[in-house]
Amino acid sequence: MAETKEEPRIGVFICHCGTNIAGSLSIEEVKEYAESLDGVVVADEYQYMCSTPGQSKIIDAIAEHNLNGVVVAACSPRLHEPTFRTATEEGGLNKFRFEMANIRDQNSWVHMHDWKGATDKAKDQVLIAVAKARMLEDLQPKSVPVEHSALVLGGGVGGMQAALDLASAGIKTYLVEKAPTVGGRMSQLDKTFPTLDCSQCILTPKMVDVGRHPNIELRTYTEVENVEGYIGNFTITLRKKARGVLDPTEAEARGIVGGGCNGCGDCAEVCPVIKPNPFEFGMAPRKAIYIYHPQVMPLQYTIDFDSCVKCGLCVDACGPEKRAIDLESVDTFEQIKVGTCIIAIGYDYIPIEEKREWGYKQYDNVITGLEFERLICASGPTGGHLIRPSDGQTPMKVGFVLCAGSRDNTGGVNKPYCSRFCCMYSLKHAHQIMEKIPGAVPYIFYMDIRSFGKMYEEFYYRIQNEGAKFIRGRVANILEDPITKNLIVNTEDTLLGRPVSMEMDMVVLAAAIQPKPEAEKIRQMFGVSKSQDGWLLEAHPKLNPCGTTTAGIYLAGVCQAPKDIPDTVAQAEGAASAASIPIHTGEVQLEPYFAQCVDDLCAGCGMCLNQCPYGALDLVEKNGRTVMEVTEAKCKGCGTCGGFCPGGAIRMQHFTSPQICAQIDAFLLEGGEQ
Amino acid sequence: MSGNMRQYAFFLGCIAPNRYPGCEAAAIKTSAKVGIELLPLNGAGCCPAPGAFGAIDLKVWYALAARNIVLAEQMNMDITLICNGCYKSIWEVNHILKHDDELRDGVNEVLAEADMEFKGSIDVWHLAELYYDDKICGVDKLASTVTRPLTGTKIAVHYGCHLMKPQKERHFGDTENPMWIDELVEALGAEAVQYRNKMQCCGAGGGVRGYDLTHSLDITNEKLINLQEVGADALTEVCPFCQLQYDRGQVEIQEKFGQTYDLPVLHFNELLGLAQGMTPQELALDLHAIDCKPFLEKIL
Numbered sequence: 001m002a003e004t005k006e007e008p009r010i011g012v013f014i015c016h017c018g019t020n021i022a023g024s025l026s027i028e029e030v031k032e033y034a035e036s037l038d039g040v041v042v043a044d045e046y047q048y049m050c051s052t053p054g055q056s057k058i059i060d061a062i063a064e065h066n067l068n069g070v071v072v073a074a075c076s077p078r079l080h081e082p083t084f085r086t087a088t089e090e091g092g093l094n095k096f097r098f099e100m101a102n103i104r105d106q107n108s109w110v111h112m113h114d115w116k117g118a119t120d121k122a123k124d125q126v127l128i129a130v131a132k133a134r135m136l137e138d139l140q141p142k143s144v145p146v147e148h149s150a151l152v153l154g155g156g157v158g159g160m161q162a163a164l165d166l167a168s169a170g171i172k173t174y175l176v177e178k179a180p181t182v183g184g185r186m187s188q189l190d191k192t193f194p195t196l197d198c199s200q201c202i203l204t205p206k207m208v209d210v211g212r213h214p215n216i217e218l219r220t221y222t223e224v225e226n227v228e229g230y231i232g233n234f235t236i237t238l239r240k241k242a243r244g245v246l247d248p249t250e251a252e253a254r255g256i257v258g259g260g261c262n263g264c265g266d267c268a269e270v271c272p273v274i275k276p277n278p279f280e281f282g283m284a285p286r287k288a289i290y291i292y293h294p295q296v297m298p299l300q301y302t303i304d305f306d307s308c309v310k311c312g313l314c315v316d317a318c319g320p321e322k323r324a325i326d327l328e329s330v331d332t333f334e335q336i337k338v339g340t341c342i343i344a345i346g347y348d349y350i351p352i353e354e355k356r357e358w359g360y361k362q363y364d365n366v367i368t369g370l371e372f373e374r375l376i377c378a379s380g381p382t383g384g385h386l387i388r389p390s391d392g393q394t395p396m397k398v399g400f401v402l403c404a405g406s407r408d409n410t411g412g413v414n415k416p417y418c419s420r421f422c423c424m425y426s427l428k429h430a431h432q433i434m435e436k437i438p439g440a441v442p443y444i445f446y447m448d449i450r451s452f453g454k455m456y457e458e459f460y461y462r463i464q465n466e467g468a469k470f471i472r473g474r475v476a477n478i479l480e481d482p483i484t485k486n487l488i489v490n491t492e493d494t495l496l497g498r499p500v501s502m503e504m505d506m507v508v509l510a511a512a513i514q515p516k517p518e519a520e521k522i523r524q525m526f527g528v529s530k531s532q533d534g535w536l537l538e539a540h541p542k543l544n545p546c547g548t549t550t551a552g553i554y555l556a557g558v559c560q561a562p563k564d565i566p567d568t569v570a571q572a573e574g575a576a577s578a579a580s581i582p583i584h585t586g587e588v589q590l591e592p593y594f595a596q597c598v599d600d601l602c603a604g605c606g607m608c609l610n611q612c613p614y615g616a617l618d619l620v621e622k623n624g625r626t627v628m629e630v631t632e633a634k635c636k637g638c639g640t641c642g643g644f645c646p647g648g649a650i651r652m653q654h655f656t657s658p659q660i661c662a663q664i665d666a667f668l669l670e671g672g673e674q
Numbered sequence: 675m676s677g678n679m680r681q682y683a684f685f686l687g688c689i690a691p692n693r694y695p696g697c698e699a700a701a702i703k704t705s706a707k708v709g710i711e712l713l714p715l716n717g718a719g720c721c722p723a724p725g726a727f728g729a730i731d732l733k734v735w736y737a738l739a740a741r742n743i744v745l746a747e748q749m750n751m752d753i754t755l756i757c758n759g760c761y762k763s764i765w766e767v768n769h770i771l772k773h774d775d776e777l778r779d780g781v782n783e784v785l786a787e788a789d790m791e792f793k794g795s796i797d798v799w800h801l802a803e804l805y806y807d808d809k810i811c812g813v814d815k816l817a818s819t820v821t822r823p824l825t826g827t828k829i830a831v832h833y834g835c836h837l838m839k840p841q842k843e844r845h846f847g848d849t850e851n852p853m854w855i856d857e858l859v860e861a862l863g864a865e866a867v868q869y870r871n872k873m874q875c876c877g878a879g880g881g882v883r884g885y886d887l888t889h890s891l892d893i894t895n896e897k898l899i900n901l902q903e904v905g906a907d908a909l910t911e912v913c914p915f916c917q918l919q920y921d922r923g924q925v926e927i928q929e930k931f932g933q934t935y936d937l938p939v940l941h942f943n944e945l946l947g948l949a950q951g952m953t954p955q956e957l958a959l960d961l962h963a964i965d966c967k968p969f970l971e972k973i974l
Contacts, residue, residue: 356848356851359851477850482870591917
């Protein structure tokens with residue numbers, strides 16, 4: 001293609017990386033070898049090439065030696081390719097005239113004790129890099145405009161925080177929540193550790209804020225149906241589920257001025273259908289027309305059409321002024337355009353009843369931590385009085401089983417990871433029963449106490465001092481005394497080195513958490529990878545913890561990995577910041593690695609279409625022929641289509657066949673002599 | 675009638691015929707009523723006892739158990755048995771040898787000296803398992819054979835370790851909280867009563883009874899306390915060794931600890947025999963150490 005042959009003039013720069021590289025191979029030998037290579041006009045080395053003086057060496061050499069290619073042999077392109085590209089550009093070259101040889105991660109670190117072998121391999125790596133550098137071309141990054149709006153999926157504390165941040169930064173933000181109210185898991189909690197402030201008290205202001213913010217378009221009882229497009233230009237189809245109740249705006253649109261639901265609750269009062277309330281884990285009833293709890297946002301009733309018998313009593317109760325109830329309501333669809341998306345869909349609990357040996361759902365008095373939250377919460381089904389489900393008595397000895405499924409490799413429902421907030425909430429529960437029930441003793445069965453956060457360890461000491469008992473050992477099984485319904489917890493006290501069997505009035509399981517079942521569908525729609533455990537995968541665990549490998553899609557909260565509230569909120573703010581950058585920039589630059597179709601060679605067979613994982617390819621008519629066309633913004637440059645094309649018509653920019661062949665030839669024909 | 679009968683090779687074991695002949699008699703007569711015919715497994719040896727042999731030499735355990743299985747293979751019949759210890763040995767060895775080629779070859783080398791070969795062509799069943807299996811009998815069919823329902827009695831079930839464990843090699847589903855024998859008991863019209871530490875060992879198995887009688891009885895004693903607490907009229911099990919421990923163990927507990935329970939202990943087949951109208955004499959209940967009369971008075 002680029003036949004404007006210019007004489008290659010390449011500079012090679014070798015980094016010591018302190019002793020990371022220089023401690024395992026001979027920099028001097030590699031430098032001498034580099035100088036001997038075709039097209040290399042200068043070779044240099046420096047202790048830290050990424051430092052300012054190191055970069056100056058590149059910038060100066062470009063001018064001094066009139067270079068048209070730069071090779072740095074150093075760590076990894078993932079870490080410093082952008083650094084050296086910037087230096088190349090500052091020296092006056094196109095930044096794609098740069099090539100990196102990874103002689104640290106792929107060489108000195110692996111061959112730490114083989115000086116000669118590592119040195120020889122480094123020479124080969126430099127040889128190959130120079131071979132490519134001889135053929136590098138100028139490439140121009142493309143830029144695409146970005147919609148000035150964002151989507152936040154999930155209305156828990158993470159999603160609300162992200163939406164508030166984006167909205168406050170002046171971005172129109174769609175906050176989509178599948179439940180009838182925002183609030184998420186946090187609204188089910190009684191108090192929060194280690195400060196013991198009331199969860200709902202600190203959450204409600206945020207719920208109100210997202211409902212009020214002029215830049216937030218709140219979409220509750222709504223799910224994402226389809227995602228199309230790419231960073232800057234996503235088209236999202238939303239399914240607004242049939243709610244059966246109109247809000248004032250919807251009512252007005254139907255000509256019912258001053259109507260719509262005002263949350264008075266007259267409808268629920270007359271509703272004859274009683275169902276268990278899932279928000280209270282079935283421990284309290286609700287009607288077929290319901291709100292979860294008094295603080296819901298928006299304060300608007302919802303009809304559970306699976307239970308509704310359409311008797312019409314609620315319609316009458318609502319009255320002719322409001323006319324808020326529409327028993328014939330159906331799902332509606334809406335398309336929105338957004339520049340970036342944040343996924344904050346949260347988590348689920350493992351089906352802990354499948355661990356039969358702990359007796360959940362077999363024995364009345366074995367409950368989960370989240371059920372405990374409802375039973376101790378003043379707005380919960382018992383008005384905050386902790387009672388045994390079997391007989392309504394006040395429990396005096398309560399066992400807390402930590403790592404119930406977490407940190408467990410034995411298969412089944414067990415999870416190898418730490419669920420990260422169970423230690424702390426169990427300590428909090430221990431405190432709550434000692435505070436509310438004089439003389440009650442919590443027994444905490446634990447493997448480790450992981451109180452790693454700010455003021456967390458101090459909280460642990462506090463609970464110890466208050467009188468909680470700690471027994472270190474994984475609980476083997478829990479048995480029930482059929483008469484008293486008391487529970488016998490069998491475990492090993494690994495500090496005393498002997499088996500113990502203790503009788504409890506009640507046992508609370510700190511069940512492990514896992515990704516939501518719908519996470520799989522959502523991640524596929526948004527093109528996000530997952531980790532081994534099914535959590536959504538960040539782009540880099542340390543350096544890009546909010547981003548994903550799909551540009552424009554960010555993560556916040558527990559859908560990415562177990563987190564407590566402070567960590568969730570912090571990550572949400574990070575995700576909001578990351579998601580606002582392309583929007584405020586107004587355009588995104590795309591790496592020019594996208595595939596190109598050489599129309600003359602393309603037979604229009606379309607075989608590449610099925611190979612592309614990003615849906616970036618289409619067949620189009622051009623000059624009377626059918627040829628492939630790349631949507632550059634969607635193309636990730638993965639090369640799958642290029643490798644597959646039977647006619648060799650697809651050219652991968654920056655990884656062209658001649659470039660790759662030159663590297664292979666260099667290694668097989670010139671190098672390797674031992 | 676015998677044309678519709680399913681035939682099984684009946685592995686007797688040692689404790690049933692020697693200590694509780696009623697178990698043996700009951701098994702043969704009760705099973706016939708649901709269409710199961712038990713034929714003697716001629717030449718059968720010791721199962722061999724899982725704790726005693728298994729603890730000393732596994733190879734001997736595999737070979738002796740395999741020999742019993744081969745006898746049934748020669749009859750071209752599945753084995754059925756009425757003892758958890760026998761189940762542990764014969765069911766488990768059959769299962770292991772079917773899945774471990776190397777071990778099977780080793781066992782067959784030994785069996786070859788007696789002109790025998792383990793082929794893996796049959797299955798092993800506990801008789802209680804056959805009663806529960808819908809394809810063979812099932813709870814409803816069993817209930818239909820009851821002529822003298824045990825109405826008004828509270829019966830506690832002991833499953834026994836060797837029947838249920840190791841969990842990974844069993845096929846009963848939930849081994850932590852099994853209810854299927856409870857269902858069988860309820861099919862006889864009795865109330866299957868739940869009690870504390872139901873799944874705990876009877877105290878006899880694994881050689882504990884032979885090694886340290888006091889410790890073994892201590893475990894049994896705790897179970898008896900729990901059974902007394904729920905007011906059980908009788909305890910039923912599906913293992914003569916558990917039966918021995920609970921029944922004669924009560925006499926030993928009386929001697930050693932001075933505690934008296936007088937809790938009748940009946941093998942499930944004995945219980946079934948009573949429900950099907952057999953007399954206490956037919957079931958040799960007078961050979962039990964603990965008098966069954968208080969229980970019998972409730973139903974006769």
